[in-house]
Amino acid sequence: MAERLNGHTLLVSLIATPIRHSLSPTMWNESFAKNKMDYAYLAFEVGNEQLEDAVKGIRALDIQGSNVSMPNKQKIIPLLDELSPAAKLAGAVNTVVNQNGHLVGHVTDGTGCMRALREEGVDIKDKVVTLTGAGGAGTAIAIQAALDGAKEIRIFNIDDQHYATAEANAQKINEHTDTVATVTPLENQTAFKQSLSESDVFIEATGVGMHPLENQSLITDPSFIREDLVVFDVVYSPAETELLKFVREHGVKKAYNGLGMMLYQGAEAFKLITGEEMPIAHVKEVLGLD
Numbered sequence: 001m002a003e004r005l006n007g008h009t010l011l012v013s014l015i016a017t018p019i020r021h022s023l024s025p026t027m028w029n030e031s032f033a034k035n036k037m038d039y040a041y042l043a044f045e046v047g048n049e050q051l052e053d054a055v056k057g058i059r060a061l062d063i064q065g066s067n068v069s070m071p072n073k074q075k076i077i078p079l080l081d082e083l084s085p086a087a088k089l090a091g092a093v094n095t096v097v098n099q100n101g102h103l104v105g106h107v108t109d110g111t112g113c114m115r116a117l118r119e120e121g122v123d124i125k126d127k128v129v130t131l132t133g134a135g136g137a138g139t140a141i142a143i144q145a146a147l148d149g150a151k152e153i154r155i156f157n158i159d160d161q162h163y164a165t166a167e168a169n170a171q172k173i174n175e176h177t178d179t180v181a182t183v184t185p186l187e188n189q190t191a192f193k194q195s196l197s198e199s200d201v202f203i204e205a206t207g208v209g210m211h212p213l214e215n216q217s218l219i220t221d222p223s224f225i226r227e228d229l230v231v232f233d234v235v236y237s238p239a240e241t242e243l244l245k246f247v248r249e250h251g252v253k254k255a256y257n258g259l260g261m262m263l264y265q266g267a268e269a270f271k272l273i274t275g276e277e278m279p280i281a282h283v284k285e286v287l288g289l290d
């Protein structure tokens with residue numbers, strides 16, 4: 001690393017808190033080294049209180065771009081000059097591109113998920129999708145699936161504070177895209193089962209299946225699934241959630257975890273900020289994800 005850094009080295013940042021556990025600095029710096037790019041990526045512990053100064057710093061120091069994570073994904077929006085269509089609809093930003101002082105906000109979680117599906121031969125266009133969850137991940141996925149031309153997105157959410165977000169997401173999708181979006185309480189299991197039986201793709205974006213809910217799955221009845229249903233769980237740790245284990249045991253061939261989404265949301269941000277492709281195979285190897 002020391003050999004690479006010089007007076008011309010360009011900086012990309014990550015602003016979030018807590019942030020020291022993040023895999024992003026390793027992903028990006030390994031990619032810069034592999035691609036022989038004169039860039040460095042650093043994580044800065046920034047919460048809402050320091051956010052405005054941090055954004056001024058991006059401009060003042062000509063930082064090329066930044067990843068943004070919690071708790072800043074929404075709060076950064078009024079500090080930027082422009083938003084991508086997906087960021088505008090999702091109301092969240094995880095990537096800022098600095099175009100000569102003009103800061104453009106993007107959200108790549110949804111594009112990351114869509115690319116992960118595409119890499120498995122699943123194109124969301126014209127598909128009927130059942131989606132559980134309307135938090136950060138569920139929102140970005142719903143919006144991007146609609147922008148990418150899904151035929152229908154049927155959102156199911158438990159009756160908690162995220163239900164209203166699910167309704168707002170559906171409204172935005174119906175107003176701004178050709179996709180038909182609906183929201184139904186997940187407690188209505190008859191409707192959930194019916195929706196799955198009519199869907200091409202099921203995307204699970206609640207985090208059920210991850211610690212502390214690692215022993216749980218939103219589907220425990222084999223009559224809810226078909227062997228040709230595509231199942232995508234945003235969780236990647238554990239690599240095989242209870243849901244993925246269950247559906248595979250019942251014959252589902254196309255069942256994927258969220259590792260691809262995590263890698264491709266980074267790759268999409270990398271492309272937006274640097275214009276280059278992230279060397280995914282190398283990143284997987286370095287992170288021990290092969």
Ligand code: NAD
Binds near residue numbers: 162
């Ligand atoms: P969030 O807290 O913003 O939203 C959680 C959603 O799940 C809400 O809609 C909530 O109503 C629903 N929910 C919570 N508990 C539930 C339960 N017991 N049963 C049914 N629904 C329930 O969380 P988030 O930021 O959207 O993250 C969700 C998951 O996605 C986490 O596991 C996170 O690690 C994962 N994630 C993965 C990636 C990736 O790149 N693979 C990216 C972002 C998030």
